[in-house]
Amino acid sequence: MRTFLTLLGRELKSYFYSPIAYVVIFFFLIATGFNFYAGVMFLNRSDAEITVVEASFNTVLFWFPFILIFPLITMRTYADEFRMGTFEMVTTAPVQDWQVVLAKFTGAFGFYCMLWAPSFSYFVAFQLISGKEAAMAAGAYGGSYLLLALLGMFYCSIGCLASSLSTEQVNAAVMTFACIFAVFLGGLVTFIFNVTNPALRDLISYVSAIEHMADFTRGIIDSRPIIWYLSMTALVLFVNFQVFQYRKWKA
Amino acid sequence: MIKVENLTKRFAGITAINNLNFEVERGEIVGFLGPNGAGKSTTMKILTSYLPATSGRATIAGYDVFEQSLEARKHIGYLPENTPLYQDMRVNEYLRYRASLKHVPSSKVKERVGDVIELCNLREVQRKLISALSKGYRQRVGLADALVSDPDLLILDEPTIGLDPNQIRQVREVIKNLAQKRTVLISTHILPEVEIMCSRVIVIHKGQIRASDTAENLLRNHRAAGSMRLEASTGTDDARSMLAQVPGVKDVTEEKDGEYGIFQLRLEANTDPREEVMRLAGNRQWNVRELLRRRATLEDVFVELTHSDS
Ligand SMILES: Nc1ncnc2c1ncn2[C@@H]1O[C@H](COP(=O)(O)OP(=O)(O)O)[C@@H](O)[C@H]1O
Ligand SMILES: [Mg+2]
Numbered sequence: 001m002r003t004f005l006t007l008l009g010r011e012l013k014s015y016f017y018s019p020i021a022y023v024v025i026f027f028f029l030i031a032t033g034f035n036f037y038a039g040v041m042f043l044n045r046s047d048a049e050i051t052v053v054e055a056s057f058n059t060v061l062f063w064f065p066f067i068l069i070f071p072l073i074t075m076r077t078y079a080d081e082f083r084m085g086t087f088e089m090v091t092t093a094p095v096q097d098w099q100v101v102l103a104k105f106t107g108a109f110g111f112y113c114m115l116w117a118p119s120f121s122y123f124v125a126f127q128l129i130s131g132k133e134a135a136m137a138a139g140a141y142g143g144s145y146l147l148l149a150l151l152g153m154f155y156c157s158i159g160c161l162a163s164s165l166s167t168e169q170v171n172a173a174v175m176t177f178a179c180i181f182a183v184f185l186g187g188l189v190t191f192i193f194n195v196t197n198p199a200l201r202d203l204i205s206y207v208s209a210i211e212h213m214a215d216f217t218r219g220i221i222d223s224r225p226i227i228w229y230l231s232m233t234a235l236v237l238f239v240n241f242q243v244f245q246y247r248k249w250k251a
Numbered sequence: 252m253i254k255v256e257n258l259t260k261r262f263a264g265i266t267a268i269n270n271l272n273f274e275v276e277r278g279e280i281v282g283f284l285g286p287n288g289a290g291k292s293t294t295m296k297i298l299t300s301y302l303p304a305t306s307g308r309a310t311i312a313g314y315d316v317f318e319q320s321l322e323a324r325k326h327i328g329y330l331p332e333n334t335p336l337y338q339d340m341r342v343n344e345y346l347r348y349r350a351s352l353k354h355v356p357s358s359k360v361k362e363r364v365g366d367v368i369e370l371c372n373l374r375e376v377q378r379k380l381i382s383a384l385s386k387g388y389r390q391r392v393g394l395a396d397a398l399v400s401d402p403d404l405l406i407l408d409e410p411t412i413g414l415d416p417n418q419i420r421q422v423r424e425v426i427k428n429l430a431q432k433r434t435v436l437i438s439t440h441i442l443p444e445v446e447i448m449c450s451r452v453i454v455i456h457k458g459q460i461r462a463s464d465t466a467e468n469l470l471r472n473h474r475a476a477g478s479m480r481l482e483a484s485t486g487t488d489d490a491r492s493m494l495a496q497v498p499g500v501k502d503v504t505e506e507k508d509g510e511y512g513i514f515q516l517r518l519e520a521n522t523d524p525r526e527e528v529m530r531l532a533g534n535r536q537w538n539v540r541e542l543l544r545r546r547a548t549l550e551d552v553f554v555e556l557t558h559s560d561s
Contacts, residue, residue, distance in 0.1 A: 003354075006348060006351045006352050007352070009348075010337075014337075014339060084337075085333065086335045086336070086337060089336070090352075091300075091301060092324060093324065093352045093353050094321050095352060096321065248301070
C-alpha cells in the first residue's frame with residue numbers, strides 16, 4: 001500500500017511540475033464557469049421545467065471542453081517515461097507492474113477530480129443566492145457527479161492506454177482524443193440517424209454518454225451505465241497493463 | 252549472491268547473451284568487462300528483473316529473478332546505463348521518493364537520504380532540480396539512488412561513462428568506499444578501472460563468457476603476448492634474423508637510429524627471453540643501450556579475448 005501511495009504521490013505531484021497543469025486548470029475553470037453562466041441565462045429566458053444542474057451539463061458547451069481535457073491530463077503518463085527511460089529505475093525497485101499502472105490511472109483520475117471540485121461551489125452558491133434548489137433533489141447532484149466520475153474513469157483509462165502505446169506525448173494526445181471522440185459519437189448515432197432496429201437502439205443508448213448524462217442530471221440513477229463504465233475501465237486498464245509489460249520487456 | 256545458469260536472451264533476430272553461467276560470491280567486487288554490444292547491459296537488466304530471459308535462470312540471494320522477482324529486487328541497488336532520472340524533481344525529493352519505493356522505513360528515510368547525500372558528495376546540489384545538474388552530478392544521484400536502501404548487492408552499469416577524468420576519479424572513490432561491505436557487479440569497458448577496483452573480472456564477448464578470473468591470473472595465464480624492445484648497434488650483423496631465431500620470439504621489426512638499430516620483438520605467451528637476447532648480444536659484441544620487456548597488460552588480454560573472430 002505504501003508503495004502504491006508513493007507512486008501515486010509522484011504522479012499527482014508531477015502534474016504540478018509542468019505548466020500544462022495550470023493551463024488546463026485555468027481553461028477548465030473558465031469553461032465550466034461560463035457553462036454554468038450559460039445554464040443560468042438559459043433558465044432565465046425559458047420556462048422549461050429543468051434545473052440548473054441539468055442545464056449546465058447537457059450542452060455542447062459542456063461536452064466540448066470536457067472531451068478535450070482527457071488527452072491533456074493523460075498524454076504524459078507513459079509516453080514521457082518511455083521516452084526518458086525512467087521505467088527502468090521505477091520497475092527495478094521492489095514495485096509491481098500493476099501498482100505502476102494503477103498509480104498512473106489513479107493519478108490521472110485524481111487530477112481530474114481536482115478539476116471538478118470548484119464547480120460544486122457554483123451550484124451551492126446558486127442555491128444560496130436564488131433560494132431555488134440547484135437540482136431537483138439531492139439525487140440529481142449525486143447523479144451528476146457520479147456520472148462525471150464514471151465518465152472520467154473510463155476516459156482517463158483510455159488516455160492512459162493511448163499514452164502507454166506512445167513515445168511522444170503528442171501522439172498520445174491525438175490518439176486519446178480520437179478514441180474518446182469516437183466513443184462519444186457512437187452514442188450520438190440515434191440523434192443523427194433514424195435507427196429503426198430496436199435492439200441496436202437499446203445498445204446505443206446503453207453506451208451513450210449523452211443519454212446517461214440526461215438521465216443522471218435528472219436524478220435518474222441507473223445501474224446499467226454504472227456497470228458499463230466500471231467494466232470498460234477495468235477492461236481498458238487490463239489492456240493497458242499488458243501493453244505496459246510488453247513494451248517494458250521489449251525495451 | 253548472484254547465480255546465473257544457462258542464461259540466454261534473444262531479441263528479434265539477435266542473441267544478446269548465449270548460455271551464460273557464472274556466480275558472484277557475497278563480498279566480491281566483480282568487473283563485468285566486454286566491448287560495446289557484448290551483452291553486459293542485457294545481463295544486468297535480467298538480473299534486476301527488468302527484462303525476462305529467453306531461457307535459463309538467475310537467482311539473487313537465492314531468489315529467482317523471475318519467479319520471486321520482488322524479493323530478489325529488495326536486495327539490489329541498480330544503476331542503469333545512462334542513469335535515467337526524473338528530471339522534474341529535486342535531488343533530495345527524488346532520493347526520498349526512491350527510499351520510500353524501496354521500502355526504507357518511513358522513520359529512517361530522512362537519515363538514509365542524508366547519508367547517501369553525504370557519501371556521494373551531493374550536499375551542495377541537494378535542493379536543485381535534477382534537470383539542472385551536470386552529467387557527473389546526475390551520475391552521483393544515480394549512485395545515491397542505488398545506495399539509498401543500503402542493499403547487499405550493487406549492480407552498476409557503466410557508472411563512469413561520459414564523465415571527465417576528475418568526475419571519474421570521484422565516482423571511483425565513492426564506489427571503492429562503499430564496496431567494503433557489499434557485493435558489487437560493475438560493468439565497464441575501461442580497463443584501469445577494473446584493475447583498480449575489482450577482485451575478479453568476467454570478460455564477456457558476443458554474449459559469451461571468455462574468461463572469469465582475477466586480473467593477475469588473467470595476465471599470468473593468458474595467451475596475450477608481451478613484447479620486448481632492444482636498442483643496440485649491431486655492426487654488420489643481420490641482427491634481425493638472429494633475434495628472430497631466439498626461442499620465444501615471434502617476429503622482429505627493425506628501425507634505424509643512426510648507428511643503432513631499434514628492434515621490436517613480439518614474444519610468445521609466457522616467455523621471457525631476455526637472458527638469451529643478452530647472451531646473443533654478448534657473443535656478437537653488440538653495444539646494447541636499452542633492453543626493455545613490456546608485460547602483457549589487461550588491455551592485451553582484453554583485445555586477445557574479444558578479438559572478433561577468436
Ligand atoms: N531492445 C533490444 N532489441 C534488440 N536488440 C537489442 C536490444 N537491447 C540490446 N540489443 C542487442 O543485444 C546486444 C547486447 O547489447 P547490450 O547488452 O546493450 O551490450 P553492452 O551493454 O555490453 O554494450 C547488442 O547486439 C544489442 O544490439
Ligand atoms: Mg551496455
